[in-house]
Amino acid sequence: MPDSTHHALSQQNSTEFRGIVGHAQLPSAATDLILLGDLTGRYATGSYSRLGSDKRTVILRGDRQGAAEHGHRITAAIACHVARAGGSIHQLTQLLLHPDHEGGRHTRLIALRSGQARALDYIRRVWTSASTAVGTTLALGSRHDAYEVLAALRDRIETTPWRGERGRTALRVLRAHLNFAEIGGGLLHHASERQTAEEAGISRTTLRVVYETVLKPGGWLRRLRVGHGRESSTWYLGDGSTPGHGGPPLLSRFRTNQFPPDPALEEWTTPETATTADIDSTVLGRLMGHDAFAHHGLGSAALMLISALNQHPHQSVSELVGTSSVSRATTYRTLKRLADHGLVQHTGETWALAPRALEGFGISLPDVDTGLAAEPAQGWDKIAEQHGTWGIAARRKALHTAERRAYQEVLDRFAEHRSRAVVLVRDGCQVLVPAPRPDEIPPTLHTQDGRVLDPVTGRPADGWRIATDGRLILITPSDQRSYDELAAAHAEAL
Numbered sequence: 001m002p003d004s005t006h007h008a009l010s011q012q013n014s015t016e017f018r019g020i021v022g023h024a025q026l027p028s029a030a031t032d033l034i035l036l037g038d039l040t041g042r043y044a045t046g047s048y049s050r051l052g053s054d055k056r057t058v059i060l061r062g063d064r065q066g067a068a069e070h071g072h073r074i075t076a077a078i079a080c081h082v083a084r085a086g087g088s089i090h091q092l093t094q095l096l097l098h099p100d101h102e103g104g105r106h107t108r109l110i111a112l113r114s115g116q117a118r119a120l121d122y123i124r125r126v127w128t129s130a131s132t133a134v135g136t137t138l139a140l141g142s143r144h145d146a147y148e149v150l151a152a153l154r155d156r157i158e159t160t161p162w163r164g165e166r167g168r169t170a171l172r173v174l175r176a177h178l179n180f181a182e183i184g185g186g187l188l189h190h191a192s193e194r195q196t197a198e199e200a201g202i203s204r205t206t207l208r209v210v211y212e213t214v215l216k217p218g219g220w221l222r223r224l225r226v227g228h229g230r231e232s233s234t235w236y237l238g239d240g241s242t243p244g245h246g247g248p249p250l251l252s253r254f255r256t257n258q259f260p261p262d263p264a265l266e267e268w269t270t271p272e273t274a275t276t277a278d279i280d281s282t283v284l285g286r287l288m289g290h291d292a293f294a295h296h297g298l299g300s301a302a303l304m305l306i307s308a309l310n311q312h313p314h315q316s317v318s319e320l321v322g323t324s325s326v327s328r329a330t331t332y333r334t335l336k337r338l339a340d341h342g343l344v345q346h347t348g349e350t351w352a353l354a355p356r357a358l359e360g361f362g363i364s365l366p367d368v369d370t371g372l373a374a375e376p377a378q379g380w381d382k383i384a385e386q387h388g389t390w391g392i393a394a395r396r397k398a399l400h401t402a403e404r405r406a407y408q409e410v411l412d413r414f415a416e417h418r419s420r421a422v423v424l425v426r427d428g429c430q431v432l433v434p435a436p437r438p439d440e441i442p443p444t445l446h447t448q449d450g451r452v453l454d455p456v457t458g459r460p461a462d463g464w465r466i467a468t469d470g471r472l473i474l475i476t477p478s479d480q481r482s483y484d485e486l487a488a489a490h491a492e493a494l
Contacts, residue, residue, distance in 0.1 A: 030081035037102035071106025079130035161325035168300035279307035291384035342376035
């Protein structure tokens with residue numbers, strides 16, 4: 001549609017929209033969506049594919065299913081625009097059922113196929129969801145507003161207790177996604193699993209486990225669309241205030257051989273760690289990808305303690321248990337390990353970081369048991385070498401690079417419609433023999449006059465002819481297409 005016609009159409013319907021949605025005026029994007037539909041394909045992404053039962057592969061939907069999903073997304077977007085403008089369900093119904101509004105095609109199709117009552121019930125459900133979404137979210141007017149929301153989310157993450165090894169690993173994944181969101185400038189961001197695993201310093205398997213068992217049920221992270229082809233997955237960061245129904249708690253182990261607590265005997269009345277934490281997640285996000293903090297190295301507990309001590313120096317063990325959400329036994333064990341490297345020092349009952357601890361350089365501290373001085377750390381690489389974890393991140397990155405390259409080759413082969421070929425070795429040279437196409441027939445079924453023999457009856461098949469390149473052409477009385485047109489039709493059918 002030309003720009004002049006588009007502008008005239010928008011001006012023509014501006015008064016109508018202003019009357020339908022009270023005194024508020026819909027934004028131009030909403031007006032275009034109602035009048036013209038999804039011209040840019042923004043709401044079509046992910047509509048024609050879905051995640052398979054194995055939660056890994058992508059399965060294509062049928063054309064009718066994909067069109068229905070696409071239409072539903074457009075309808076939901078229009079409902080959100082009307083709800084944000086202060087409209088009502090009656091006004092939304094007028095916009096969707098208007099015969100000249102392309103954005104309401106999906107709703108009108110439901111009314112045509114299933115009746116007016118079914119369409120009105122569908123609009124009611126969409127309006128309820130849109131009103132809930134608008135009422136529980138904040139409209140961001142600028143990039144500055146988005147950064148304020150991300151800063152508030154970072155504060156909430158830093159004050160949330162992440163108990164257990166699985167909880168601390170989930171924090172690393174969540175901090176990686178927060179890094180991506182800060183770069184993208186909003187809660188909605190794009191990232192692949194491999195990219196997130198490299199940023200968090202964990203494997204893809206561990207990433208999937210903590211996402212399914214901790215982050216997704218807790219309302220911290222949601223995958224809106226699974227990545228496919230050259231597109232990354234689409235994620236949305238939550239604030240953890242709306243956890244999923246029936247989600248497992250934030251624990252490192254869900255099955256235990258201990259009996260549950262008995263309230264009558266006053267067992268386990270309070271958790272060992274406090275209900276709030278206080279760490280510096282910026283430090284955690286900067287260090288978590290290093291080999292020194294791999295699973296068999298210093299580990300996630302050391303990350304939590306270093307982040308807590310950087311936020312508030314000179315804390316006692318009891319205070320560290322609360323601020324870092326690390327159990328008392330693990331806190332003592334991890335502090336001793338950090339002290340052996342000279343990364344922490346204690347004065348009386350309090351602990352603090354060494355001057356260059358964030359760079360991995362320790363200081364010489366006397367060993368209370370032997371009276372000898374422990375050897376200070378000389379950087380994170382040296383610490384990783386001592387724990388046998390040096391090179392894990394590089395090997396993980398190399399593996400991901402190889403996987404991406406292999407996947408890219410598969411995509412390129414599919415894009416070029418390549419098929420498997422046979423390689424023959426003749427006189428020391430490899431000869432590539434392309435695989436036969438489905439429309440090619442063996443020479444044994446050829447006749448001298450160019451007809452095709454039926455392999456079952458051995459008689460010539462009526463209407464079939466062999467082209468000069470050995471491929472089949474079906475000639476019918478009503479078919480007046482050329483060879484090139486028939487070849488193109490065959491390729492399109494495949």
